[in-house]
Each structure stands twice: as C-alpha cells, then as structure tokens.
Amino acid sequence: MEYFVYILESEIDGTFYIGYTGDLEKRLEFHNSGSSTYTSRKIPWKIVYHEKFTDKTSAIKRERFLKKQRNRVFYKRLISTYNQS
Numbered sequence: 001m002e003y004f005v006y007i008l009e010s011e012i013d014g015t016f017y018i019g020y021t022g023d024l025e026k027r028l029e030f031h032n033s034g035s036s037t038y039t040s041r042k043i044p045w046k047i048v049y050h051e052k053f054t055d056k057t058s059a060i061k062r063e064r065f066l067k068k069q070r071n072r073v074f075y076k077r078l079i080s081t082y083n084q085s
Helices: 024-032 056-069 072-084
Strands: 003-010 016-021 045-053
Touching (some): 003 024, 045 072, 056 072
C-alpha cells in the first residue's frame, strides 16, 4: 500500500496543515467536509504538497519531521520547490 504525507493550505487564511494518509483524495474530502475539528474552521483546503511512501512507518517519520519544523518559510520553500518540478 502507498502512503502520502501532505500539506494542505487553507484558502481562507493561508494556514498550513500537515498529515499523512493512504488515500489523498479521500483525506482532502474529509478535511473539506468539516469532519475534523481543527480543519473545519478553515475550509476550504487545497493540497499544495505531497510525498509518496511505500510504507506507513516512513510516512509517519516524515510527517513528524515536517511538523517539528514549525517554520512557515521552510514550508513555503518546500512547496515552491515541489511546484517547480
């Protein structure tokens, strides 16, 4: 099974949200449906970055690394590099 680490950006205020999932499209639908307490306040969300992994453990490690950065400049650089590819 494939896993994804993703960064969402709120179209309301530009806030980022980082997570991991086995199904990227369903996860975006989940966040935009208001089912998540945190993300429901900032709907709509769009996927601005994602990485694919072959195992859950690697995806979780990468998600934790990204969350620990807590640095908007870091995230913007990562997203910018991703969008240039």
